[in-house]
Amino acid sequence: MKRIVAFVEQRDGVIKGSSFEVISLANRLANQLNSEFVAVVFGDQIQNIENAGNYGAERIVHFKSPEAVNYSPKTYRDALLELIKKEEIGIILMSSTALVKDLAPRLAVHLDAALVSDCTDINVSGEELEATRPIFAGKAFEVVKAKTPYQIYTIRPNIFPAEKESKQIKIEEIPLATVDQSIVVQEVKKSSGKLDVAEASIVVSGGRGLKEASNFKLIEELAEVLGGAVGASRAVVDAGWRPHSEQVGQTGKTVSPNIYIACGISGAIQHLAGMSSSKTIIAINKDKDAPIFNVADYGIAGDLFEILPELTLQLRKGLSSE
Amino acid sequence: MRIAVCINNVPDTSSKINVEADNKSISQKGLTFTLNPYDEFAIEEGLRTKEKSGGEVFVLNVGGESNKETIRKALAMGADEGLLIKSNQFELDSLTVAKLLAEEIKSRNSSIVFTGKQSVDYDNSAVGTMLGELLGFNSVSNVVAFSIDGETITAEREVEGGREVVKTTLPAVITCQKGINEPRYASLKGIMAAKKKVILEKEANVPESKIQYLSYKSPKAKSGGQILGADVTAVPELVKILKGAR
Numbered sequence: 001m002k003r004i005v006a007f008v009e010q011r012d013g014v015i016k017g018s019s020f021e022v023i024s025l026a027n028r029l030a031n032q033l034n035s036e037f038v039a040v041v042f043g044d045q046i047q048n049i050e051n052a053g054n055y056g057a058e059r060i061v062h063f064k065s066p067e068a069v070n071y072s073p074k075t076y077r078d079a080l081l082e083l084i085k086k087e088e089i090g091i092i093l094m095s096s097t098a099l100v101k102d103l104a105p106r107l108a109v110h111l112d113a114a115l116v117s118d119c120t121d122i123n124v125s126g127e128e129l130e131a132t133r134p135i136f137a138g139k140a141f142e143v144v145k146a147k148t149p150y151q152i153y154t155i156r157p158n159i160f161p162a163e164k165e166s167k168q169i170k171i172e173e174i175p176l177a178t179v180d181q182s183i184v185v186q187e188v189k190k191s192s193g194k195l196d197v198a199e200a201s202i203v204v205s206g207g208r209g210l211k212e213a214s215n216f217k218l219i220e221e222l223a224e225v226l227g228g229a230v231g232a233s234r235a236v237v238d239a240g241w242r243p244h245s246e247q248v249g250q251t252g253k254t255v256s257p258n259i260y261i262a263c264g265i266s267g268a269i270q271h272l273a274g275m276s277s278s279k280t281i282i283a284i285n286k287d288k289d290a291p292i293f294n295v296a297d298y299g300i301a302g303d304l305f306e307i308l309p310e311l312t313l314q315l316r317k318g319l320s321s322e
Numbered sequence: 323m324r325i326a327v328c329i330n331n332v333p334d335t336s337s338k339i340n341v342e343a344d345n346k347s348i349s350q351k352g353l354t355f356t357l358n359p360y361d362e363f364a365i366e367e368g369l370r371t372k373e374k375s376g377g378e379v380f381v382l383n384v385g386g387e388s389n390k391e392t393i394r395k396a397l398a399m400g401a402d403e404g405l406l407i408k409s410n411q412f413e414l415d416s417l418t419v420a421k422l423l424a425e426e427i428k429s430r431n432s433s434i435v436f437t438g439k440q441s442v443d444y445d446n447s448a449v450g451t452m453l454g455e456l457l458g459f460n461s462v463s464n465v466v467a468f469s470i471d472g473e474t475i476t477a478e479r480e481v482e483g484g485r486e487v488v489k490t491t492l493p494a495v496i497t498c499q500k501g502i503n504e505p506r507y508a509s510l511k512g513i514m515a516a517k518k519k520v521i522l523e524k525e526a527n528v529p530e531s532k533i534q535y536l537s538y539k540s541p542k543a544k545s546g547g548q549i550l551g552a553d554v555t556a557v558p559e560l561v562k563i564l565k566g567a568r
C-alpha cells in the first residue's frame with residue numbers, strides 16, 4: 001500500500017494551523033488505506049512540534065538548520081525527494097499555501113508525479129484516491145484520479161477538518177548539512193503585523209459602496225473587533241484604495257473563512273468565485289437585488305454607513321461583557 | 323537575451339461555467355476566450371526586460387488553432403514571434419503542458435522565461451515552476467517586483483502576511499503576480515505590425531495524461547439567504563448570528 005508523507009509548514013518557529021489539517025487528513029487516509037504516514041517539517045527551533053501528535057502523527061521528521069527557517073526551494077526539494085525514496089512514500093499531502101505552490105511543482109517534476117492541487121475533498125475509492133478540486137476559481141469542480149506511482153495532493157486551507165487524535169509522537173531530527181545558495185530568501189518583509197486575508201477565520205471585505213478610501217476605517221474597525229482580516233473587492237484595489245494583497249476574487253485570493261462579511265460589494269462573478277466557499281456569508285448592501293445576496297446566508301439590505309458603526313459598537317460591548 | 327513568455331487562453335473571467343448534462347465535460351457554448359490575466363503581466367515584464375537588456379521576446383502557447391488570436395494580442399503588445407504548440411485536448415495536466423513548453427524553450431536557448439503565476443481556468447499554479455525544474459533554471463514564483471542587473475535577479479514574491487525578497491541568477495523562470503507592473507495596451511501601430519509577425523505552428527506530441535478526469539460538477543446552489551432587515555434595527559440579530567458562527 002502507498003505510504004504517505006504529510007508536509008508541515010512553520011512560520012516564525014510555529015507550525016501553521018493549516019498543517020494540522022494535512023496531518024489529520026494523512027491520518028484518515030492512512031487508516032482507510034491500511035497504510036502509514038510520517039510528518040515532515042523544516043526549520044530551526046519549532047515551539048509546537050509535539051502538537052503534531054495531537055492530530056494522529058506518530059512520527060515527525062524535522063530537517064533542522066538555522067538557515068532553513070526561511071523557505072529554500074532546492075534545499076526543501078532535495079531533502080524531501082530523499083525522504084520520499086527512503087521511506088517508500090507514494091502519496092504526498094500538503095496544504096495549498098504560497099510556499100507549497102512553489103514546492104509541489106518542483107517535486108512533481110522529479111517524481112514524474114501527478115499534481116492534484118487545491119483539493120476540497122479526497123476520498124478512498126477501492127484502493128485509490130479520488131479528489132475533488134475547484135476549477136475556474138470555484139465556478140465548477142472536477143473529480144480526478146491520479147494515475148502515477150507518485151501522487152501529490154495539495155489541499156485548500158480551512159476546508160478539511162483538523163481532527164484530534166492523541167498519539168505518542170517521535171521527533172526525528174535530521175541536521176541539514178548544506179543549504180542551497182542559488183535561490184535565497186534574503187529578507188521577509190512583513191505587512192504590518194496584520195492577519196492575512198487568506199489565513200484569517202473571519203474576513204470583513206469592503207467594495208465600492210464605501211465611496212472613498214478613507215471610509216475603509218469602518219471595515220478595519222469591524223475586522224478588529226472580530227479579530228478578523230480586511231479584504232477588498234477588485235474595484236477598490238484597482239482604484240488604489242487598498243493593496244492587492246487584500247483582494248478577494250478570481251484575480252486575487254480565494255478564501256474560505258468561517259465568517260465572510262461583504263460590505264458594499266455587489267458581488268461580481270469574479271468576486272463570488274473567490275469567497276463563495278466561506279462557511280457563513282453575511283452581506284451588507286444598499287441594493288437588495290445585488291448578486292451578493294444570492295450567496296449570502298444572512299444579509300442587511302441597508303446603508304452600510306449606518307449599519308457598520310452600530311454593528312461594531314454592539315459587538316464591542318457584547319464581546320467585552322462575555 | 324532570448325526572452326520566452328508562456329501564455330494561455332482562458333474563458334473570460336466574467337463567464338459563467340456550465341457542466342454538460344453527462345457531467346463529463348465543461349460546456350463550450352457561449353464561452354468567450356481571452357488572454358489569461360496573469361499572462362499580461364508576464365508579457366509586459368518580458369517586453370521591459372527586452373527594452374532594458376536587448377534581445378527578443380518569443381511567445382509560446384499550447385492549445386487549439388483559435389488560440390492564435392491570443393498569441394496575436396501578445397505580438398501586438400510588442401512580442402517578436404509566436405509559437406502555437408497545437409493540441410485540441412480541453413484539459414491537459416500541468417506537467418504535460420510544462421514538458422511541451424520546455425522542449426521548445428530549450429531548443430531556442432532562452433535564458434529567461436516569464437509566465438503568469440497561474441492560469442485562471444484550471445488554477446494549478448504549477449506550469450511555470452515545473453518549467454524551471456525541467457530546464458534546470460532557477461525559478462521564483464508569485465513575483466510582485468522584479469529587477470535584473472547583469473546575471474543577478476532580485477524578485478519579491480508574495481506570501482501569506484508579507485513578501486519574500488529573493489536573490490537568484492540567470493537562467494531563470496519568473497511567474498508573475500498582479501502588482502509586478504502595469505501592462506501596456508497594444509497601440510494601433512502595434513496591432514498593424516502584429517499582422518505581419520510570424521506565428522509558427524507545431525503539432526503537440528501529447529503523452530497519456532497523468533490524471534484521469536472522472537467528472538465535473540457545478541457548485542451546490544445556496545438555498546436563499548435570509549434578509550434580516552433594511553436598517554440598524556437588524557443589527558442585534560446579526561450580532562447574535564456572528565457570536566454563534568464564531
